[in-house]
Amino acid sequence: MFIGPLNQLANPMLREAVQAHYDGQADEPLLIESFLGRGTIVQPLRLYEGQHLRLARPRDLKAPDADRVVEYAISRLGAAYDVRQIFDLLRFLFPWFILPRRWRSSLFQLKTGKSTATVCSTMIAEAFGQVQFPILPLVLRQSDGSARFYRRNPKLCTPSDFDYSPYFDIIKYPLTGNFSGTRYDQIDWHSMTELTPQQQGLYVDQTFTASQHDIQQID
Numbered sequence: 001m002f003i004g005p006l007n008q009l010a011n012p013m014l015r016e017a018v019q020a021h022y023d024g025q026a027d028e029p030l031l032i033e034s035f036l037g038r039g040t041i042v043q044p045l046r047l048y049e050g051q052h053l054r055l056a057r058p059r060d061l062k063a064p065d066a067d068r069v070v071e072y073a074i075s076r077l078g079a080a081y082d083v084r085q086i087f088d089l090l091r092f093l094f095p096w097f098i099l100p101r102r103w104r105s106s107l108f109q110l111k112t113g114k115s116t117a118t119v120c121s122t123m124i125a126e127a128f129g130q131v132q133f134p135i136l137p138l139v140l141r142q143s144d145g146s147a148r149f150y151r152r153n154p155k156l157c158t159p160s161d162f163d164y165s166p167y168f169d170i171i172k173y174p175l176t177g178n179f180s181g182t183r184y185d186q187i188d189w190h191s192m193t194e195l196t197p198q199q200q201g202l203y204v205d206q207t208f209t210a211s212q213h214d215i216q217q218i219d
Helices: 012-019 063-075 083-093 120-129 159-164 177-181 212-218
Strands: 002-005 029-035 039-044 055-058 138-141 147-150 168-171
Touching: 002 063, 012 063, 029 120, 063 120, 120 159, 159 168
Parallel strands: none
Antiparallel strands: 002 029, 029 039, 055 168, 138 147
């Protein structure tokens, strides 16, 4: 979860909480994540430079609510990674009838209070749950045309749920800076002979079109 630079956190208590886990530059954009073997940590966004990222942005989230979401995420810093929850989720995804009762998932055994361990998707789901922001709620249509919404168990949330959620926009980063808005029929394609031999195996020449023979092979 992106929380922004340390020097943009208005609450001094939150800044202090982050500084207990991070000693870098105050203007460095930061993320809070949960990793196996490392727990819930804060680290610079620049660590993902050059990697393919999918950015899930909550739609129409109000600024005060965004602050509460970030506040919760910061409060989870230092929490251990919940390995058992991963196995519970796997057991939950298996058909119940093929597993002994003692092996079945305990994900539905909700407990009051804050857990001492978590996984990344659950931590993020719980953070948005602080402001009742939906991810993939159950929606039941009523006979009078209205709808009833039911909150999803955050322990059942997976990373793909934020992709599927109609309440999050998936931001596609520009591949070529200011040229990302170029129309497809204005792209200046280049010959693959300019590429390395390894790259040439992944791309085709600018004049390539699938022949009838190629189409028959695919069929």
